Amino acid sequence: MTYLWLALAFIAAAAVAGVxxxxxxxxxxxxxxxxxxxxxxAKHWKAVALAFAxxxxxxxxxxxxxxxxxxxxYDASHILGLKVGLAPxxxxxxxxxxxxxxxxxxxxxxxxxxxxxxxxxxxxxxNLKGLVxxxxxxxxxxxxxxxxxxxxxxxxxxxREIDWVLIVGTFYFLIPYNLAMYGINDVFDYESDLKNPxxxxxxxxxxxxxxxxxxxWLAAITNVPFLLVLAFAGGPVAWISLAVSAFAxxxxxxxxxxxxxxxxxxxxxxxxxxVSPAVVGLALAGADVTPGLLxxxxxxxxxxMAAHAFGAVQDIEPDRQAGIGSIATVIGARRTVRLAVGxxxxxxxxMLATPWPGPLAAVIALPYIVNCAPYWNxxxxxxxxxxxxxxxxxxxxxxxxxxxxxxxxxxxxxxS
Amino acid sequence: MGVLxxxxxxxxxxxxxxxxxxxxxxxxxxxxxxxxxxVVGVLFLLAWDLAGIGLGIFLxxxxxxxxxxxxxxxxxxxxxxxLLFLVLCTMVLYTGARRLLDLIPARxxxxxxxxxxx
Numbered sequence: 001m002t003y004l005w006l007a008l009a010f011i012a013a014a015a016v017a018g019v020x021x022x023x024x025x026x027x028x029x030x031x032x033x034x035x036x037x038x039x040x041x042a043k044h045w046k047a048v049a050l051a052f053a054x055x056x057x058x059x060x061x062x063x064x065x066x067x068x069x070x071x072x073x074y075d076a077s078h079i080l081g082l083k084v085g086l087a088p089x090x091x092x093x094x095x096x097x098x099x100x101x102x103x104x105x106x107x108x109x110x111x112x113x114x115x116x117x118x119x120x121x122x123x124x125x126x127n128l129k130g131l132v133x134x135x136x137x138x139x140x141x142x143x144x145x146x147x148x149x150x151x152x153x154x155x156x157x158x159x160r161e162i163d164w165v166l167i168v169g170t171f172y173f174l175i176p177y178n179l180a181m182y183g184i185n186d187v188f189d190y191e192s193d194l195k196n197p198x199x200x201x202x203x204x205x206x207x208x209x210x211x212x213x214x215x216x217w218l219a220a221i222t223n224v225p226f227l228l229v230l231a232f233a234g235g236p237v238a239w240i241s242l243a244v245s246a247f248a249x250x251x252x253x254x255x256x257x258x259x260x261x262x263x264x265x266x267x268x269x270x271x272x273x274x275v276s277p278a279v280v281g282l283a284l285a286g287a288d289v290t291p292g293l294l295x296x297x298x299x300x301x302x303x304x305m306a307a308h309a310f311g312a313v314q315d316i317e318p319d320r321q322a323g324i325g326s327i328a329t330v331i332g333a334r335r336t337v338r339l340a341v342g343x344x345x346x347x348x349x350x351m352l353a354t355p356w357p358g359p360l361a362a363v364i365a366l367p368y369i370v371n372c373a374p375y376w377n378x379x380x381x382x383x384x385x386x387x388x389x390x391x392x393x394x395x396x397x398x399x400x401x402x403x404x405x406x407x408x409x410x411x412x413x414x415x416s
Numbered sequence: 417m418g419v420l421x422x423x424x425x426x427x428x429x430x431x432x433x434x435x436x437x438x439x440x441x442x443x444x445x446x447x448x449x450x451x452x453x454x455v456v457g458v459l460f461l462l463a464w465d466l467a468g469i470g471l472g473i474f475l476x477x478x479x480x481x482x483x484x485x486x487x488x489x490x491x492x493x494x495x496x497x498x499l500l501f502l503v504l505c506t507m508v509l510y511t512g513a514r515r516l517l518d519l520i521p522a523r524x525x526x527x528x529x530x531x532x533x534x
Contacts, residue, residue: 003473006471010460047513066421078473094502095502099509106449
């Protein structure tokens with residue numbers, strides 16, 4: 001079975017690369033009609049299919065000969081056992097991956113610069129200029145740590161050593177994960193962001209429409225390989241948590257799902273964005289599930305829900321103008337603020353039920369409650385004023401991270 | 417120590433390049449792009465081999481037609497040569513198939529024109 005998984009991982013990577021290259025290769029400029037483009041694409045994939053048919057026959061014959069000559073063999077416990085001649089079915093993965101990816105790369109490298117003067121490529125290059133800086137700005141670097149820290153802390157405290165999975169996973173949850181989360185969000189939020197002067201600075205950037213498609217591709221290219229590698233490093237629990245994590249990232253804002261516009265589901269999904277990295281870390285580290293750990297995760301989840309709900313209050317006006325729903329637009333500013341305070345309170349109280357030194361973390365809830373409480377009687381028309389508290393909130397998280405780290409160090413020294 | 421396998425591979429590669437040369441398919445159409453595709457393809461498949469070896473799935477055989485020389489544990493000298501052949505074969509087949517597909521509509525148009533004339 002192992003060989004099958006290995007083959008599927010490489011085929012998936014090859015397929016993603018092949019499709020992207022082929023699309024970029026056929027799109028050789030706006031001058032070309034859509035019909036010519038789709039004809040070109042159809043011809044490309046037909047040729048790929050023909051080439052694979054020939055390769056499959058060659059593989060069946062020559063792989064059998066090579067195995068018959070004892071050039072190589074396989075550990076029988078790792079393969080399915082299904083064979084064509086002497087060739088295990090998994091061996092067809094090599095030509096399949098090659099034929100799916102490489103012709104696409106070839107087509108992209110040899111794409112016609114229509115007009116013959118290279119104008120197309122230059123204008124395409126100009127169009128994509130600024131994509132990476134825009135994407136980085138859009139990914140809220142100030143909040144990167146909020147997803148990387150839960151992963152790294154959960155994994156390090158369980159395994160107590162820094163291995164490659166920890167480094168790769170931390171990097172993934174630091175940058176690519178946020179690129180996807182906020183990149184996808186900003187693409188599908190363009191309409192409401194346009195009416196919201198708050199975006200464009202510390203909390204996100206307006207994303208120009210011509211960068212929307214490249215942004216989505218960038219999110220896919222930077223995330224899929226990491227997800228595959230992390231899935232490879234873990235077992236079924238890690239696969240499920242990675243799948244939930246990736247689904248929450250996409251489902252939050254993508255057209256058709258837009259969980260961010262479904263009250264309650266919006267806060268649940270948003271909190272999943274921050275708690276799931278910790279769960280992935282625990283799953284990759286093979287942590288024991290204890291009641292204390294579950295209470296801790298539940299408290300973290302409530303904290304995340306409160307953070308999301310409170311953050312939505314300031315956007316009530318722009319969201320309503322753009323016809324976007326959220327927990328705050330539906331239940332109103334006042335009740336949302338009170339809900340957030342209540343959730344932080346419960347999260348703090350829950351920490352009291354965790355084993356020592358967990359209860360120390362209960363105190364972390366206090367600054368959030370104090371920060372938010374002055375808006376206890378806020379109305380929908382004054383909701384925008386909560387932005388002041390929201391800006392403080394972003395920096396409060398750094399203070400909380402500091403305290404949480406101290407508690408983790410204490411826990412480490414107590415248990416080692 | 418046998419060189420039969422290595423020799424067959426080199427011969428296969430030579431045949432692919434002859435086809436390439438005759439029909440101007442790959443290296444003889446755009447050498448730079450072809451070189452990039454070849455290097456990327458071989459490195460990708462080599463990484464796959466190494467992953468399989470690391471997981472203990474791929475085991476080298478003791479066949480008498482191979483040289484028996486290793487460039488890494490369980491990775492014989494012939495393997496990168498084989499991968500090079502596989503990439504060239506793939507690309508000759510693909511570019512050849514594209515050429516054939518391009519010919520079909522041209523012929524159909526020709527026969528339609530003939531029919532109009534008749």
